[in-house]
Structures are given as structure tokens and as C-alpha cells.
Amino acid sequence: MTQQKSETLPRQLALLRATEFHAALLEQQLIIPSEVRGCYGRGAVFEHILECFDALVMRCDEARLAEKMTFPPIVARRMIEELGYLESFPQLIGSIHSFFGSEAVAREMAGRAADGQRWEDLLDITEVMLLPAACYPVYPAFSGLLPNSGRTVTVKGWCYRHEPSDEPTRLQSFRMREFIRVGTPSVVEQWRDEWLLRGMALLSSLGLPVQRDVANDPFFGRNGRMLANSQREQRLKFEIMVPVIAQQPPTAICSFNWHQEHFTSKFNIRIEGGEGSTPAHTACLGFGLERVVLALLATHGLRLGDWPPEVLSTLRIDASLT
Amino acid sequence: MTQQKSETLPRQLALLRATEFHAALLEQQLIIPSEVRGCYGRGAVFEHILECFDALVMRCDEARLAEKMTFPPIVARRMIEELGYLESFPQLIGSIHSFFGSEAVAREMAGRAADGQRWEDLLDITEVMLLPAACYPVYPAFSGLLPNSGRTVTVKGWCYRHEPSDEPTRLQSFRMREFIRVGTPSVVEQWRDEWLLRGMALLSSLGLPVQRDVANDPFFGRNGRMLANSQREQRLKFEIMVPVIAQQPPTAICSFNWHQEHFTSKFNIRIEGGEGSTPAHTACLGFGLERVVLALLATHGLRLGDWPPEVLSTLRIDASLT
Numbered sequence: 001m002t003q004q005k006s007e008t009l010p011r012q013l014a015l016l017r018a019t020e021f022h023a024a025l026l027e028q029q030l031i032i033p034s035e036v037r038g039c040y041g042r043g044a045v046f047e048h049i050l051e052c053f054d055a056l057v058m059r060c061d062e063a064r065l066a067e068k069m070t071f072p073p074i075v076a077r078r079m080i081e082e083l084g085y086l087e088s089f090p091q092l093i094g095s096i097h098s099f100f101g102s103e104a105v106a107r108e109m110a111g112r113a114a115d116g117q118r119w120e121d122l123l124d125i126t127e128v129m130l131l132p133a134a135c136y137p138v139y140p141a142f143s144g145l146l147p148n149s150g151r152t153v154t155v156k157g158w159c160y161r162h163e164p165s166d167e168p169t170r171l172q173s174f175r176m177r178e179f180i181r182v183g184t185p186s187v188v189e190q191w192r193d194e195w196l197l198r199g200m201a202l203l204s205s206l207g208l209p210v211q212r213d214v215a216n217d218p219f220f221g222r223n224g225r226m227l228a229n230s231q232r233e234q235r236l237k238f239e240i241m242v243p244v245i246a247q248q249p250p251t252a253i254c255s256f257n258w259h260q261e262h263f264t265s266k267f268n269i270r271i272e273g274g275e276g277s278t279p280a281h282t283a284c285l286g287f288g289l290e291r292v293v294l295a296l297l298a299t300h301g302l303r304l305g306d307w308p309p310e311v312l313s314t315l316r317i318d319a320s321l322t
Numbered sequence: 323m324t325q326q327k328s329e330t331l332p333r334q335l336a337l338l339r340a341t342e343f344h345a346a347l348l349e350q351q352l353i354i355p356s357e358v359r360g361c362y363g364r365g366a367v368f369e370h371i372l373e374c375f376d377a378l379v380m381r382c383d384e385a386r387l388a389e390k391m392t393f394p395p396i397v398a399r400r401m402i403e404e405l406g407y408l409e410s411f412p413q414l415i416g417s418i419h420s421f422f423g424s425e426a427v428a429r430e431m432a433g434r435a436a437d438g439q440r441w442e443d444l445l446d447i448t449e450v451m452l453l454p455a456a457c458y459p460v461y462p463a464f465s466g467l468l469p470n471s472g473r474t475v476t477v478k479g480w481c482y483r484h485e486p487s488d489e490p491t492r493l494q495s496f497r498m499r500e501f502i503r504v505g506t507p508s509v510v511e512q513w514r515d516e517w518l519l520r521g522m523a524l525l526s527s528l529g530l531p532v533q534r535d536v537a538n539d540p541f542f543g544r545n546g547r548m549l550a551n552s553q554r555e556q557r558l559k560f561e562i563m564v565p566v567i568a569q570q571p572p573t574a575i576c577s578f579n580w581h582q583e584h585f586t587s588k589f590n591i592r593i594e595g596g597e598g599s600t601p602a603h604t605a606c607l608g609f610g611l612e613r614v615v616l617a618l619l620a621t622h623g624l625r626l627g628d629w630p631p632e633v634l635s636t637l638r639i640d641a642s643l644t
Contacts, residue, residue, distance in 0.1 A: 032463055036398045036449045044390035068366035072495030073395045073480050076358045087432040090421040095445055098484040099412040103543040110409040123417055125442045127358050141354055158395050162420040173394030221425040
């Protein structure tokens with residue numbers, strides 16, 4: 001019982017703090033209310049901070065050298081099926097369905113909706129699903145034989161995860177700035193290690209009390225716990241975290257994934273080697289852009305005027321907003 | 323027969339031109355291939371042009387004065403139902419479904435997908451659908467009694483329309499920069515008229531051979547033709563067009579919609595008047611950002627180095643890319 005109590009109280013406090021934080025964000029017009037949980041709009045100041053942080057990341061030498069690609073928030077259904085996403089994260093998917101029927105069926109559908117009845121059985125699937133991670137569409141573009149030096153790409157995109165929540169840092173739809181490296185295993189691992197240091201330094205320079213740790217993805221079910229343990233044991237995922245809602249657990253604002261051959265084997269991505277070609281490795285890192293903004297607001301206050309001047313100047317925040 | 327022939331030949335030529343244009347965009351790495359029609363990625367130069375055009379729009383005095391809001395590419399299902407979108411555009415919707423089941427059902431779902439069988443009957447609806455127009459989430463934020471001067475908002479967002487096509491200007495997922503005005507009927511109409519002139523001038527300043535005309539939305543079915551005719555007769559929709567794929571029909575790159583009380587009646591948006599309050603009107607205009615980029619590429623050529631210097635300088639295109 002003692003153990004149960006000691007788990008419950010911090011959770012209740014975190015829930016209270018989440019509710020208070022959400023209310024304060026609304027009151028300051030940093031966010032715009034929505035009737036759907038995890039789906040709020042971003043006000044002008046929130047969005048400006050987000051853009052300034054993204055621009056700061058993109059001013060790094062390593063970011064400027066990356067190839068820039070941009071993808072829509074939807075992705076081929078077949079890709080989600082083939083990458084094993086349905087096994088690992090079925091609870092997070094967003095499958096897109098549309099209407100292919102006649103005028104008579106359309107009238108029935110609209111009529112049912114007007115009467116508050118269910119109408120979705122009249123739909124059929126499209127070829128697309130919602131993009132769960134900004135980097136997914138990049139991997140097919142690597143298919144084939146790459147030069148030994150590999151490639152580095154950056155994307156900024158909207159991701160969807162079906163996890164409705166009142167917690168302001170857990171959004172159903174959010175943006176990630178990602179960097180993706182494909183190359184030989186040693187090149188990819190070193191790149192990941194360097195970005196881990198760079199990410200820590202960059203976020204620390206904004207006064208954020210960052211910590212980093214080995215982490216795991218939210219794999220589904222009992223089988224998922226095994227996958228999560230294996231991912232931790234192999235140290236394939238790291239996260240940089242900052243207290244936002246609570247000191248414990250802090251909120252992940254940047255994550256690093258070393259996929260090894262997960263993507264390269266599916267898309268036949270190979271690297272030129274001394275003696276013929278070898279399978280490539282990939283790794284990626286992503287800044288959760290809304291979460292970085294929320295971490296900054298939680299750390300420095302909800303009014304830009306209260307922020308440390310050096311943070312405002314590092315981010316090049318528009319002085320008229322402070 | 324003569325009439326049928328004269329319709330068919332231009333259509334065949336347009337199809338050929340669309341295929342050639344798509345191939346040329348791919349070859350110049352302006353776009354990145356996708357296995358799904360209307361779902362290609364945007365290369366670095368394409369995206370830079372898009373960002374430069376959006377920044378040009380946002381440098382207008384009228385744009386800078388607008389309140390900035392940002393919304394995710396998903397919207398409350400209830401809003402789509404209540405706004406009559408299912409009656410008017412059922413063929414364009416994107417309904418988002420996810421997985422709410424047990425581990426056993428998740429295993430069945432993943433197994434079916436691996437065997438190439440259908441698995442979507444194991445899903446259920448979420449509270450959200452894809453956003454069909456960037457301005458939709460703005461209207462609920464206006465609810466209530468507004469000052470007599472009304473409000474002006476700008477948003478940039480990803481829109482979804484289920485209309486898979488090989489025609490590069492017809493995307494399933496694309497961005498719009500929109501401006502939305504709420505106010506008294508006369509204020510709103512005048513604002514729309516001024517933006518029509520401003521939009522023509524702005525696009526002309528980029529060397530685009532623009533024309534404008536009354537237009538209609540792609541309402542569904544037989545009933546939809548009546549709605550379209552009524553919309554035209556009342557001159558509620560205008561479009562600015564540029565030849566991209568063919569001289570005829572040119573491609574709409576900016577559209578203007580005067581909704582009258584369509585949104586304000588649903589969300590109870592009223593305006594302070596001399597004697598009590600009156601129902602407000604709304605209007606919006608949207609630049610189809612990908613279409614503007616494609617119009618610029620079709621007009622000035624696929625290499626930035628070939629573009630007129632004054633267009634490059636008006637857009638503040640990064641000289642290192644030319």
C-alpha cells in the first residue's frame with residue numbers, strides 16, 4: 001500500500017500541475033482552445049518562439065550542411081504497413097478514410113451526421129495514413145547504392161500520434177525538426193554521439209536544465225515491453241529531458257534513435273565499401289518543437305518580458321513582443 | 323461530334339503537359355517522388371521559393387497587422403459535421419480512424435497487414451478529421467460579441483483534399499496562407515475587394531500573367547451544381563489564375579470566399595452595432611502556396627538562374643541557390 005500511495009500522489013500533483021499550466025497558457029493567449037484534447041491552436045507568441053528556436057537549430061554548421069526536404073503530414077499506407085508500425089504502435093496510428101460513393105449514399109451520410117448518428121461505415125480507406133514521425137518519408141529517397149560518405153537530411157514536419165491528453169506537452173499533432181544520417185555503422189554512431197552533445201549544449205545555452213538518458217519507444221502491449229527492454233539494453237534510443245509539468249518525470253524534448261538496419265533493409269539502402277557494398281545504417285534525432293517552447297515557457301515564465309535577456313538574444317526574439 | 327473532339331484534344335494536351343511538367347520537376351529535384359499520387363515531397367529550392375513568397379505576402383502592411391494563429395492539420399470531427407461539409411464536399415473528406423483494441427486484436431491486425439489483407443475494419447473513429455481549409459479552426463475562436471471593427475486573422479496551414487491526381491498542381495496535401503476578416507457586411511465586402519486588387523498587384527509584381535474571375539467551389543453531385551450556380555450568381559467566390567499546365571484552363575493560385583453568415587450563424591458570432599448587436603459576416607482569401615511556386619516555375623523556368631533578376635530580388639531569393 002505504501003508503494004501504491006507514493007506513486008499516486010506525484011501523479012495527482014502532476015495532473016493538477018498540467019491542468020494549471022494549460023489554464024495559464026490559455027489565459028496568456030499562448031494557446032487557443034480546441035474542443036479536442038491535444039489539439040489546441042498556437043498563438044502568435046508561441047509560434048514566434050517555435051520559429052526562433054527552429055531557426056537557431058538551423059544556424060548550426062551541421063544543420064546548414066544537411067539536405068533540406070519537406071513532406072506533407074500524410075504518408076503512403078503501404079509504408080506504415082511494411083515498416084511494422086502496426087505491430088509496434090497500433091494505438092498511435094491515424095488511418096485516413098474518405099467517401100467514394102454515389103449521390104444517394106452521400107445524402108444518407110449527411111443525413112445521419114445531421115441526426116447525430118454514426119456515418120463512418122459509408123467510407124472506404126485511402127492510400128494514405130497520417131505521418132507518425134517526420135523522418136519516415138526520407139528513407140525511401142535513400143534507396144539504392146550511396147557513396148561511402150552517406151547522406152545527411154533535415155526535415156521539419158507535422159506528426160500525428162493518437163494519444164488524446166489534457167497534458168499540454170502531449171499533443172495529437174505536433175512538429176518535429178529532425179536530422180537523419182545514413183552511412184556506415186561507425187559513421188552513423190559517431191554522428192549520433194556528436195548530436196547528443198550538440199543538442200545538450202544548444203538547449204543548455206537557452207537556460208534549460210537539461211538531463212539525458214537512455215530511453216525506449218512506447219511499444220504496445222506485453223510483447224512491446226520486451227522490445228522496449230531490448231531497445232534500452234542496446235542503448236538505441238536516448239532522450240534529452242527538461243522538467244515541464246513536474247520534476248519527475250521530466251519531459252522529453254529531443255530524442256535520438258539509432259535504427260541500425262531497420263529502414264535500410266526495407267528500402268535496400270547500401271553503402272559503397274572497399275570491397276563491394278555493405279548495408280547502411282541510419283539514425284535520426286528530432287527536436288519536439290512544441291515541447292521545446294513549453295519547456296522554455298515553464299522554465300523562464302509565460303511572459304517574454306520576464307525571460308533572461310541572453311536567452312531572448314540567443315533566440316533572436318522580436319523585441320516588440322517582449 | 324465536333325464539339326466533343328474540340329474538348330478532348332485540349333484535355334489530352336493538358337494531360338501530356340502535366341506529365342512532362344511533373345517529370346521535369348522531378349528531374350530538377352524540385353520535387354521528391356512518392357508512391358502516392360498528389361503526395362510528392364518538396365526539395366530545398368521548391369521550399370525556399372515557397373517560404374520567400376509567404377514572407378513577401380507577410381511583409382504587406384495589412385498582413386503584418388493581422389493576428390497570427392497556427393493550427394495543426396487536424397480538426398474536430400464535430401466541426402466538419404456541423405458546417406455541412408459532408409453535404410457539400412463528401413468526396414474530399416479525410417476521416418481519421420485509429421486502433422482501440424486488445425493485444426489479441428492488434429496481433430490479428432498486424433498479421434492481416436503482413437498477408438496483404440484488409441485490416442481497417444478493426445479500427446474505430448477518432449474525434450478528428452483532416453483539415454480541409456486552413457481557416458476553419460479560426461471561426462470558433464471568434465464566437466461571441468465582437469467590437470464593431472471586427473477582427474482580422476492570418477493562418478498558414480496544411481489542408482487535405484481527397485483528390486489523387488498526377489497533375490502536379492493538384493495535391494492531396496498542400497499549404498495555404500489565409501487571411502480571414504470578420505466584421506459588418508460592408509466592412510467585409512470592402513476588405514475582400516481590396517485584397518482582390520492587392521493580390522493581383524502582388525502576383526503581377528512577380529511577373530505572373532494573372533487573370534481573375536468569378537468562381538465556384540467543387541460542390542458534389544447534382545445538387546452541388548445548383549449550389550455552384552448560386553455561388554457564381556451571388557459573386558461570392560473569386561479566383562486569381564495563372565496558366566501553369568495549359569493556357570486554358572489556367573490554374574487558380576489565390577481564392578477569395580465571402581461566406582456571409584455561413585460561419586457566424588453556426589458559431590454565434592455577432593458585432594456590436596449602434597442599436598444592439600448584429601450578425602457578423604466573414605470572408606477569407608487564401609494563397610495556394612505550392613501552386614504559386616509551380617506558377618512561378620512554369621512562368622520563369624525550372625532553374626532559379628533563369629528567372630528575371632527583379633523577381634529574384636522582390637522575393638529575396640537566396641543568391642547561393644541561383
